Amino acid sequence: VNPRKRMAWMPSPIYIRILFCSLHISTHQSTDTTAPICIRKMLRATTFCLLFAFICINAHEDSKFHLLRPHLENNRRVLQDANIALVAHLEEKEGKEGFKFQLKGVESPDAKDVVLLFSPATSDPAVNSPVGIISGDDMGEEYLKTGSSEGFFELFPLGSDYIIHFFKHKAQKLHKAASSNSLSVAASDKPSGVHISVTETGQMSVQWSTPSNSPQFLRYKTKDTTYTVATAQRDTYTKSEMCGAPANSYGWRDPGFLWNATASVKPGQQYFYSVGSDAKGWTTESTFSAAPASSNSAPVKFLAMGDLGTNNNFGCKCTSGPARTMFNMLTDSSDFVIHIGDISYAVFCLKKKTNFLSKIEPIASKKPWMTLPGNHERDWPGTNSIYNGTDSGGECGIAFEKRFKMPQTSHTKTWYSFDYGPVHFAFISTELSFGVGTPQNKWLEADLKAVNRTTTPWIVLAGHRPMYISSTNFKPKNGDQTIATMLKKDVEPLLFKYKVDVAFWGHHHSYQRTCPVFKEKCTTGATTHVVAGNAGASLSTNLQNPRPPFFKYIDDKRWGHTRITVDRTTFKLDYIANDDKEKVSDTFTLKK
Numbered sequence: 001v002n003p004r005k006r007m008a009w010m011p012s013p014i015y016i017r018i019l020f021c022s023l024h025i026s027t028h029q030s031t032d033t034t035a036p037i038c039i040r041k042m043l044r045a046t047t048f049c050l051l052f053a054f055i056c057i058n059a060h061e062d063s064k065f066h067l068l069r070p071h072l073e074n075n076r077r078v079l080q081d082a083n084i085a086l087v088a089h090l091e092e093k094e095g096k097e098g099f100k101f102q103l104k105g106v107e108s109p110d111a112k113d114v115v116l117l118f119s120p121a122t123s124d125p126a127v128n129s130p131v132g133i134i135s136g137d138d139m140g141e142e143y144l145k146t147g148s149s150e151g152f153f154e155l156f157p158l159g160s161d162y163i164i165h166f167f168k169h170k171a172q173k174l175h176k177a178a179s180s181n182s183l184s185v186a187a188s189d190k191p192s193g194v195h196i197s198v199t200e201t202g203q204m205s206v207q208w209s210t211p212s213n214s215p216q217f218l219r220y221k222t223k224d225t226t227y228t229v230a231t232a233q234r235d236t237y238t239k240s241e242m243c244g245a246p247a248n249s250y251g252w253r254d255p256g257f258l259w260n261a262t263a264s265v266k267p268g269q270q271y272f273y274s275v276g277s278d279a280k281g282w283t284t285e286s287t288f289s290a291a292p293a294s295s296n297s298a299p300v301k302f303l304a305m306g307d308l309g310t311n312n313n314f315g316c317k318c319t320s321g322p323a324r325t326m327f328n329m330l331t332d333s334s335d336f337v338i339h340i341g342d343i344s345y346a347v348f349c350l351k352k353k354t355n356f357l358s359k360i361e362p363i364a365s366k367k368p369w370m371t372l373p374g375n376h377e378r379d380w381p382g383t384n385s386i387y388n389g390t391d392s393g394g395e396c397g398i399a400f401e402k403r404f405k406m407p408q409t410s411h412t413k414t415w416y417s418f419d420y421g422p423v424h425f426a427f428i429s430t431e432l433s434f435g436v437g438t439p440q441n442k443w444l445e446a447d448l449k450a451v452n453r454t455t456t457p458w459i460v461l462a463g464h465r466p467m468y469i470s471s472t473n474f475k476p477k478n479g480d481q482t483i484a485t486m487l488k489k490d491v492e493p494l495l496f497k498y499k500v501d502v503a504f505w506g507h508h509h510s511y512q513r514t515c516p517v518f519k520e521k522c523t524t525g526a527t528t529h530v531v532a533g534n535a536g537a538s539l540s541t542n543l544q545n546p547r548p549p550f551f552k553y554i555d556d557k558r559w560g561h562t563r564i565t566v567d568r569t570t571f572k573l574d575y576i577a578n579d580d581k582e583k584v585s586d587t588f589t590l591k592k
Contacts, residue, residue, distance in 0.1 A: 106147035112169035121163035159211040193357030195364035200407035218261035220273035247394030251348030265290035300421035305535035306340030306506020321559035322536030340506035341374025341464030347393030430465040448498035466505035506533035
């Protein structure tokens with residue numbers, strides 16, 4: 001499609017694709033109690049809302065954004081209309097801080113009119129991505145009748161000022177018709193996005209971000225001791241470190257400063273902590289518990305899921321999988337979380353990264369949030385990702401690895417292992433080469449071989465793309481079944497040889513569980529495979545018919561997560577679907 005020859009509101013292949021994908025998503029939410037609202041919103045959403053959401057989540061190539069430029073060239077199409085007034089101010093609404101705006105005096109209001117929030121205030125809409133969007137359709141019938149409306153943009157700290165522009169749809173084009181006053185937010189060095197993870201040696205890593213580089217600290221203690229203070233290590237990433245567009249072009253935003261401090265802890269001990277500084281202030285005290293010793297007979301509980309994302313997409317207010325899964329996980333009893341790739345789907349969107357971290361903070365600041373890379377974190381041509389895809393939007397793993405520091409050795413070796421109670425966890429990267437003879441394959445065999453099954457009787461492996469999957473995607477190079485065949489050839493022999501008990505996978509947005517299986521046959525003592533990729537992203541329904549015989553349970557209609565309870569002799573998994581948190585939809589138990 002040539003964007004200079006086709007107007008935004010004329011049919012085009014990409015618009016048809018966006019609309020089809022959106023309708024496809026909405027029609028597979030029928031079991032969610034919010035589905036009628038979602039379907040109704042999707043069906044009546046404007047092309048702009050769909051396009052912005054599509055780009056923010058799936059910005060794989062710079063050319064997609066070029067479709068927007070003809071419609072946001074504000075310097076070349078300014079509609080002078082003194083009757084239109086747009087004012088905005090900072091306000092708190094339902095416990096959330098944000099910008100309330102009032103729009104008045106719009107003649108011939110149109111559902112395709114659009115209000116856009118930009119940051120910084122000097123952003124050029126022809127070049128820079130907005131951080132919020134509300135269409136005329138979103139503003140509702142009152143706006144379409146009177147040309148007046150009020151709206152609210154939730155505030156996410158981006159370290160700069162903001163401005164709101166109103167664009168009028170006229171003659172198949174958008175014209176900037178009014179702008180708000182510049183919206184300043186009081187400068188704050190308050191830490192945000194606090195989350196913790198377990199180190200390879202069982203210590204606790206605490207991570208957060210701030211807008212400035214003012215020194216930061218971690219202070220922690222037990223109930224009966226005084227604070228120990230650890231100096232945080234400062235980090236960030238730059239535009240030049242991004243591997244391609246949009247991450248290093250119109251999608252670039254300075255991430256501020258990322259901090260990491262390590263607490264030296266004793267197994268099983270509870271700690272109280274906060275981060276910040278005397279000069280800039282401290283966060284409210286929180287708590288975590290260190291990993292128990294492997295000799296501890298008490299059960300360990302953890303949650304496993306993948307492909308979560310966030311439901312806050314540029315103002316399109318369709319609540320679905322992510323919000324419900326997060327609520328269920330927040331109220332589910334557990335010691336830690338494993339997130340099996342495709343973390344936030346933020347790609348190049350700093351707002352979405354900030355939003356995601358704020359959403360998981362109530363859990364991730366208290367329970368270790370252990371991650372591994374998926375295609376939407378890592379894949380980019382020429383960066384050692386084996387699929388040569390563009391799913392990371394040009395970030396090529398840099399932003400993800402800086403924000404979620406795991407005990408990996410380097411950017412090119414994003415695999416690692418750790419022990420938690422009676423379980424040894426081995427996390428691999430399915431986005432980097434894993435064939436026989438590769439560094440990752442050699443590492444995995446050495447790691448599994450070194451496990452002391454007396455100390456840690458259970459072994460759990462996790463990777464993003466699944467080894468066993470019911471899917472009709474047989475595309476060469478990166479199809480579900482193509483990758484599954486590669487994993488069976490190069491990795492499955494190691495799982496069988498070293499008696500890996502359970503393997504967790506994501507990528508396919510469904511829940512699937514096999515029998516203990518080896519070489520596609522149910523085999524006593526083999527690995528049970530669990531695909532837990534239905535945490536929040538649009539569901540995958542391309543299942544094989546008939547179902548492969550080694551699958552015992554499949555759910556492609558609901559979002560959910562898994563809860564695992566394990567002690568030295570018993571490993572029990574419960575699958576919890578979002579539509580009924582109190583009900584266990586699938587379960588299995590392994591015994592030693």
